[in-house]
Amino acid sequence: NAGVTQTPKFRVLKTGQSMTLLCAQDMNHEYMYWYRQDPGMGLRLIHYSVGEGTTAKGEVPDGYNVSRLKKQNFLLGLESAAPSQTSVYFCASSKLEEGWVRSSGANVLTFGAGSRLTVL
Amino acid sequence: LAKTTQPISMDSYEGQEVNITCSHNNIATNDYITWYQQFPSQGPRFIIQGYKTKVTNEVASLFIPADRKSSTLSLPRVSLSDTAVYYCLVGGPNTGGFKTIFGAGTRLFVKA
Numbered sequence: 001n002a003g004v005t006q007t008p009k010f011r012v013l014k015t016g017q018s019m020t021l022l023c024a025q026d027m028n029h030e031y032m033y034w035y036r037q038d039p040g041m042g043l044r045l046i047h048y049s050v051g052e053g054t055t056a057k058g059e060v061p062d063g064y065n066v067s068r069l070k071k072q073n074f075l076l077g078l079e080s081a082a083p084s085q086t087s088v089y090f091c092a093s094s095k096l097e098e099g100w101v102r103s104s105g106a107n108v109l110t111f112g113a114g115s116r117l118t119v120l
Numbered sequence: 121l122a123k124t125t126q127p128i129s130m131d132s133y134e135g136q137e138v139n140i141t142c143s144h145n146n147i148a149t150n151d152y153i154t155w156y157q158q159f160p161s162q163g164p165r166f167i168i169q170g171y172k173t174k175v176t177n178e179v180a181s182l183f184i185p186a187d188r189k190s191s192t193l194s195l196p197r198v199s200l201s202d203t204a205v206y207y208c209l210v211g212g213p214n215t216g217g218f219k220t221i222f223g224a225g226t227r228l229f230v231k232a
Contacts (some may be wrong), residue, residue, distance in 0.1 A: 004163075012187075033220065035222070041224065042205075042207065042222045042225050043164070043222040045220065045221055045222075050222075058221075059221065088162075090163045092163070094220075107154075107211065107220055108154065108166050108169065109156075109164070109166070109220060110166075111163025111164050111165065112163055112181075113163060114161070114163055116164070
């Protein structure tokens with residue numbers, strides 16, 4: 001049981017290049033998230049997905065696109081990388097709790113190890 | 121989403137008990153309080169979650185007063201390895217809980 005796996009772990013891009021970060025989870029979780037974390041700061045939500053085929057914007061969605069074609073995968077794309085996107089990216093997933101649907105309970109996230117992206 | 125306020129940083133010594141308080145004045149009825157721990161170069165990991173009163177597990181205790189406008193994470197007898205950032209989150213299904221937002225967290229530094 002690998003949990004949440006992110007690839008690649010490290011990547012260096014030039015300004016204007018494109019790339020895709022892959023997040024895979026083997027826990028059959030419904031929800032998946034992408035966050036970015038800049039040095040000395042907390043995590044900021046980029047995009048999230050509440051199920052296969054659905055995505056939604058988080059706090060800082062500009063410059064990123066996402067897709068959730070399969071339940072276990074959540075892809076984060078940068079179409080034209082900028083130095084401001086230099087960051088550590090974390091993927092997370094969580095399951096649909098029965099209590100969550102019944103207007104109670106809470107959402108517990110399992111995180112990947114992170115992907116460090118540098119844009120020159 | 122309920123806004124949370126935590127101290128930016130705290131220092132402690134090995135063997136001491138550490139209490140980190142989080143304020144969440146506009147917590148909603150169905151919101152839960154969740155704490156995460158993040159070590160350098162790692163993703164956050166879940167520590168504890170509660171709704172009211174006291175919750176205890178093998179890692180920490182969570183104290184929530186009756187009005188639920190604050191909560192306190194208690195780490196008993198900390199060690200150097202407890203040096204990390206601790207995040208308090210508040211949310212539930214009726215308050216956009218899927219959109220899980222992290223604040224800046226509290227940076228705990230444990231000294232020998």
